[in-house]
Amino acid sequence: NAGVIQTPRHKVTGKGQEATLWCEPISGHSAVFWYRQTIVQGLEFLTYFRNQAPIDDSGMPKERFSAQMPNQSHSTLKIQSTQPQDSAVYLCASSLGTGGAEQFFGPGTRLTVL
Amino acid sequence: AQSVTQPDARVTVSEGASLQLRCKYSSSVTPYLFWYVQYPRQGLQLLLKYYSGDPVVQGVNGFEAEFSKSNSSFHLRKASVHWSDSAVYFCAVSYTGYQNFYFGKGTSLTVIP
Numbered sequence: 001n002a003g004v005i006q007t008p009r010h011k012v013t014g015k016g017q018e019a020t021l022w023c024e025p026i027s028g029h030s031a032v033f034w035y036r037q038t039i040v041q042g043l044e045f046l047t048y049f050r051n052q053a054p055i056d057d058s059g060m061p062k063e064r065f066s067a068q069m070p071n072q073s074h075s076t077l078k079i080q081s082t083q084p085q086d087s088a089v090y091l092c093a094s095s096l097g098t099g100g101a102e103q104f105f106g107p108g109t110r111l112t113v114l
Numbered sequence: 115a116q117s118v119t120q121p122d123a124r125v126t127v128s129e130g131a132s133l134q135l136r137c138k139y140s141s142s143v144t145p146y147l148f149w150y151v152q153y154p155r156q157g158l159q160l161l162l163k164y165y166s167g168d169p170v171v172q173g174v175n176g177f178e179a180e181f182s183k184s185n186s187s188f189h190l191r192k193a194s195v196h197w198s199d200s201a202v203y204f205c206a207v208s209y210t211g212y213q214n215f216y217f218g219k220g221t222s223l224t225v226i227p
Binding site for chain 2: 004031033042043045048050055056091093095097098099100101102103104105106107108
């Protein structure tokens, strides 16, 4: 079991460019979660999927951010027209999707917007 | 609304000393309770979890936590810390029927050798 895989581990973009972050959940897990982590704001929930369907995107910025889960083996978080304030570590987690199930986290993608 | 409070943003202790990191939750029902640890440049790792039963639960690396329904708390403890325990510790809760977690803001632990 390789755990949750996130690629790339580091990404540097210029202001205004697009960034796509990838997450491969643990095989057999039906829920996938995205978080953003910064020194100032701490750990912020963005969105989550269950059985590939979007369940709660209440933490997603309304503009420029979108997430998809086209199949059970990966999810993407896309940020259009990146801004310096988007610089953060983006964490993906997966779980069995049942009530109380623990989340397993990936190592994160560090996004730096210049 | 549900919330999780970790009142201590930073804690510094000497190696070999005992440790308690505090966590309080706010909800009308008892949630599932978790403690996670994050080492530098890594994702979060589960230390322990509480669902029901014995209010003291054992975790990895000598950590334990005690649930108190009356105090709505789930404090993390360790009898003797090691310098390698230096990390950020997060308390989290979840509820039946909703798979997402509510996280506290974390406590940064520094263990002085």
